[in-house]
Structure formats: structure tokens, C-alpha cells
Amino acid sequence: MYAQLVDTGASRVRSLDELGPQEREFQDRIDAGVKIEPRDWMPEAYRKTLVRQISQHAHSEIVGQLPEGNWVTRAPTLQRKAILLAKIQDEAGHGLYLYSAAETLGVSRDELLEALHAGKAKYSSIFNYPTLSWADMGAIGWLVDGSAIINQIPLCRCSYGPYARAMVRVCKEESFHARQGYDILLALCRGSAEQKAMAQDALNRWWWPALMMFGPPDAESVNSRQSANWRIKLFSNDELRQRMVDQTVPQAEHLGLTIPDPSLRWNEERGHYDFGEIDWDEFHAVLKGNGPCNRERLRTRVQAWEEGAWFRDALVAHADKRAARDARAA
Ligand code: BYC
Numbered sequence: 001m002y003a004q005l006v007d008t009g010a011s012r013v014r015s016l017d018e019l020g021p022q023e024r025e026f027q028d029r030i031d032a033g034v035k036i037e038p039r040d041w042m043p044e045a046y047r048k049t050l051v052r053q054i055s056q057h058a059h060s061e062i063v064g065q066l067p068e069g070n071w072v073t074r075a076p077t078l079q080r081k082a083i084l085l086a087k088i089q090d091e092a093g094h095g096l097y098l099y100s101a102a103e104t105l106g107v108s109r110d111e112l113l114e115a116l117h118a119g120k121a122k123y124s125s126i127f128n129y130p131t132l133s134w135a136d137m138g139a140i141g142w143l144v145d146g147s148a149i150i151n152q153i154p155l156c157r158c159s160y161g162p163y164a165r166a167m168v169r170v171c172k173e174e175s176f177h178a179r180q181g182y183d184i185l186l187a188l189c190r191g192s193a194e195q196k197a198m199a200q201d202a203l204n205r206w207w208w209p210a211l212m213m214f215g216p217p218d219a220e221s222v223n224s225r226q227s228a229n230w231r232i233k234l235f236s237n238d239e240l241r242q243r244m245v246d247q248t249v250p251q252a253e254h255l256g257l258t259i260p261d262p263s264l265r266w267n268e269e270r271g272h273y274d275f276g277e278i279d280w281d282e283f284h285a286v287l288k289g290n291g292p293c294n295r296e297r298l299r300t301r302v303q304a305w306e307e308g309a310w311f312r313d314a315l316v317a318h319a320d321k322r323a324a325r326d327a328r329a330a
Helices: 021-031 044-063 065-069 078-103 109-117 135-155 161-189 193-212 224-229 237-255 280-290 294-307 309-329
Strands: 265-267 272-274
Touching: 044 065, 044 078, 044 109, 044 224, 044 294, 065 078, 065 135, 065 294, 078 109, 078 161, 109 294, 135 161, 135 193, 135 237, 161 193, 161 237, 193 237, 193 280, 237 272, 280 294, 294 309
Parallel strands: none
Antiparallel strands: 265 272
């Protein structure tokens, strides 16, 4: 498993008896549903776990703008273009809330971005796939933002206050994103045979990568147990993945599209859909940097950062000038 790039220092989950008095008190607060705030004492491993997850999440939002950015100039109508632009701007905003939440844990945004640009930090695997047609904008909104909502609604109740509060706003915006995606596909599916085929092709390409967004199977998820104990994770990777399948199948039926999984069928006994095996080799390859677009995504982010240097310098110069003026006036 390509995990633990950030060493949290917690190699295994310790039992309550093994915790010191301060750690026990901390765990009791978590168990009682009390939110942890930036100035509260917290175990170093809790802090590092949150920095890891929140920064990966922030990077995902920022890199996540790129696949959709590819279609801004080619949106079919002015209205679709305005909606897409608004969605992409929302993603930038989500990244900023999340970097701010990470900064409350004592890391700087520059450090986090440096790790991203050096290829050391992870971001969601899903953004390493190309957007080949307009229907991909629909599939991203429906499946990717749809999965993000399923993953993020529970995070609104996670134990760390700033992360939980950021998620409340993010989730509200994500639900608009999912609807706009579904609306794009609905229009295509009600259109010509070519348009419907374009929608089916997008579903064929995005379905399996969307299921990978929830992370490795529970048995291989190295961080899950400890994160569940700390109420950073309220549901397991597999539980949320199942929720996504159960929710999405009827939506695909309404569109008249076929989910590209011959093993997909309703299991009366379980009360859930059974689905086929995910290609975990593909998932690991993407995490290692070998997905179809990993290099391109990173190159684009680094270029944007470098080309924005003059603007960041100007902001700092302006802030310094104001501070000097205020100091003179005082
Ligand atoms: N891609 O032990 P596990 C969005 C890594 S933004 C890449 O289960 P954990 C959107 C994992 O980080 C979507 N890496 O980990 C934006 C770990 O590596 P490290 C992003 C993945 O943390 C714009 C290792 O595999 N959402 O929706 O307990 C436009 C072992 O996994 C992935 C979030 O970030 C993956 N898919 O659980 C549209 C939500 N899966 O760090 C939409 C917050 C796993 O040990 N994050 N890995 O080296 C989470 O909920 C959890 O971090 C995860 C993984 C469920 C993703």
C-alpha cells in the first residue's frame, strides 16, 4: 500500500489502558462527541493525521479544477459555461477553506503547496483521468461530486471543529455541483442518439475511477481504524462505496444508461447492490503517479504557481506598505 508518506508516529491503534492520562481524557472527549478546537491539547499523531487528510483534501479541490477547466471554452451554451465557471470557482474556494483549516494545526500553506508541487503529497486519484467530451462534465458532477458528498456529509460531524465546519459549507455547494452534472446528462440522454452515446461513454469511463475515490478496501485501509477511533472517519471506505452504488444505480436507470458492471445486481438479502471487483492495480498505479494525467496535472499546478509569483509578491508588498503606514500613524 502506498501509504504513510506522512509518518504520524502511530504505527498501531493503542488500547485505552495503554494511553497516558492526557490522551485518555482526550479520547473521552472525542467519545462524548465534544469538538476538538485548535488551541486544545491533542496527541501529535491526531494532529498529523488531520494535516495529512485535510491537506490531501485541499489539494484535491485545487487539482480538481483542472479536468473541468479543460471545457470552459467549449461549453455548448453561455448558460452552461457560466454554471461550469461558477462550479470551478467553488472548488477553488473549497481548497482555500481547507488550507485554512489545515493552517489551524500549525502548518503553513506554503509548506503544504511545496509538498504538492514536489510530488510528495497525495490528492484524489480521480483527477488523474482525462476529460474527453462535454458529457464528462456531466459525469464528473454526477459521479465525482456525488461521491464527494457521500464521503463529506459525515465529515461535517467529525471531531475536529475547523474541518467539520468547513465541510458544512462545502457540502451545500457540492450538492449544487452534483445536480448540475446530472442535468447535463439528462439533457444529453433526452437528445440525439449520438448525444446519448456520449453520455454512456462518459459513464463507462468514470464509473470505476469514481468507486476508487473512497479509498482501498477496508481490509487494506491502513489509516481507518485509528481515524475511526478519533472520529475523523465515521464510516468505512467500503460502507461509503456501497452507499454510492446503492444511490447511483436508480439514477442511472432514470437516465436510461447502463452501469458498466456485468456483476451489478440487487441483493435482496443484504438490501444492497452487489457489484464487481475494482481494478486495484489501476488504483495503485494512479497513486504512484502513473495515471493517465498525473504528470500533466502536476506540471499545470507548478506552472500556475510560478506564473502567480508576481501577484503574491505584490500582495505582500501592499500589506507591508499598509503596515508601515499604520505604524507611522500610531
Ligand atoms: N486517491 O488508509 P486509507 C472532490 C490514500 S475532492 C488518492 O483508507 P484514509 C472534488 C490515502 O490518502 C475529493 N489517495 O486512507 C474536488 C492513504 O495514503 P497516505 C477528495 C488515496 O485517509 C473538485 C492511502 O491511500 N476528498 O471531491 O483513512 C471537483 C491508504 O488509504 C485515495 C477527500 O479528500 C484516493 N482515492 O482514507 C470535484 C475527502 N484513497 O496518506 C470534486 C477526505 C486513499 O497514508 N478524505 N488514498 O499516504 C478522506 O475521507 C480519506 O482521506 C479517504 C482515504 C477516504 C480518501
